[in-house]
Amino acid sequence: MNCWKIKKLQAQNFRNLKNSIFDFSPGINCILGQNGNGKTNLLEAVFLITNKKSFRKNTDYAQMINIEGESPEIILQSVFESEEGLLPYSLRMSDALEERFFNNKPEKSKTPSTSVFINPFDSYNFHTSSTFRRQWVDSHISLGDKEYRQVLTRFQKAMKFRNSVLGFGGKNASMQLRAIDEQVSEYSAFITQRRFEFLTALNQFITPTFKAIFSEEHTLQLDLDSLFVHWDQKRIFDFYRHQENADIKAEVTQVGVHRDDFIFSFDGLNAFEFCSLGQQKMAFLSLIFAYIELFRYKFTSYPIVLIDDVSGELDSQRWKNLIQYLETKNFQVLITTANEIFGKELEKIPASKKFYMEHGTLKHHG
Incomplete structure (x- = not known):
């Protein structure tokens, strides 16, 4: 199985992310920090470069550009890694133009990998x-x-x-x-x-x-x-x-x-009519990870999994179950949280990489 995983990402003028290099683990990446510091923006940058669109509704260049940036364009530069080696992939976006470069050559359609975004509020929307x-x-x-x-x-x-x-x-x-x-x-x-x-x-x-x-x-x-x-x-x-x-x-x-x-x-x-909110959230998470398994079955590779602070949507035992499940899988995960207790549980995961996001800068600390 040849899975392309994101190894490095540099964002310029993208929301509040600073112009620094994010260096990821091929396994589980735990991104800690208080709300409003750019954790979700980082997930959005990875989603944008892999899926060619934002996971936010009705979002375009005007919403994503950092108005305090030095130039009127967004640049996302990345390096993907697999058993075949390293592969550079970049995106340049302005008000009038969007360009992508795959292995330093212009590319309109293909991306190295795909990502799946898990939003803590989607369970409610899905059921209602x-x-x-x-x-x-x-x-x-x-x-x-x-x-x-x-x-x-x-x-x-x-x-x-x-x-x-x-x-x-x-x-x-x-x-x-x-x-x-x-x-x-x-x-x-x-x-x-x-x-x-x-x-x-x-x-x-x-x-x-x-x-x-x-x-x-x-x-x-x-x-x-x-x-x-x-x-x-x-x-x-x-x-x-x-x-x-x-x-x-x-x-x-x-x-x-x-x-x-x-x-x-x-x-x-019917899950909406007869299940508790907790059961609905569990069912929805299972649906998403079932899709990830189906994706691997069909395409012999996993997508990158982006999880945005699900700790507030599950009780402590259930998110411990989720962490144990993630440990057993071979896909790359970027998971964020502002919950200190959940963050400490994430930090216990062997071979995971821990970061702290503050004011748009990602600091490696474990």
């Missing part, structure tokens, strides 16, 4: 928002499936046009809808099938991952709640033809993959 669940599933399929990402983008554009036709109406609406529904039905069949296949594969890992982390026996499963499961393009097209008058009256597309949902079950019951 169907929109968040769709976005979560779509983004995690897209990490390893370029075709899915492209088709999803085409579908979203087609659906936007369909809804504009429905909203505007007019005597040519039916003819326009028939034309666009050819595309919508094609994309819908593809997206639904890929979502179904993804969940089928993911579900093989969720229950054993929950047991591995929390040492408890429960059955977990994430299922697709969609009318279009196992439907082909023609059947979906015929459905939209039949649905046309109702959609024209509503002035919006009422049914489709853009409104599909996902049901997360815990021992056969």
Whole structure:
């Protein structure tokens, strides 16, 4: 297994990170420090350079640039390491341009590695928002499936046009809808099938991952709640033809993959309705680490795991279980905390690297 792990990172003019070199361990990196000192910004820089976007919603260059910087551009320089050796990778971003260099050569699409970000607040959003669940599933399929990402983008554009036709109406609406529904039905069949296949594969890992982390026996499963499961393009097209008058009256597309949902079950019951908040958080963490195991299974390498202060979301025994689980794995972890007790537990991890973040500067201390 050839896993590219980030060895060094230098950030210039990125949020409050100082122009210093961050030197990481290939295993667990514990990043300690009080809130507001740049711990999450460091995780964002790693995510940006590996995933080509921020994990923060609606964030662009204007939000990421340090306005007190010496030049009007963001520069992230990194070195990745694997059994094959060292590989330099850099990003230069300004208001008008974004350039990436892979092994000192211009590169538009490829990155050395991928990263997964674990946010302590995402469990609540996942269990309470169907929109968040769709976005979560779509983004995690897209990490390893370029075709899915492209088709999803085409579908979203087609659906936007369909809804504009429905909203505007007019005597040519039916003819326009028939034309666009050819595309919508094609994309819908593809997206639904890929979502179904993804969940089928993911579900093989969720229950054993929950047991591995929390040492408890429960059955977990994430299922697709969609009318279009196992439907082909023609059947979906015929459905939209039949649905046309109702959609024209509503002035919006009422049914489709853009409104599909996902049901997360815990021992056969809906996790949102029947689980405690603690169980929901445990289930969500298990879902993410199950995805990480699926990623390794499909691509023979682990993503970099970025964990932003989950200590406040778990009781002491459960985050001790999480630490023990991380110790057994071969993936690279950057985990932050402002919790002194949790920080002391992290410092006990053998062969881990400990840092203290203060005013945008990362200081190695163990």
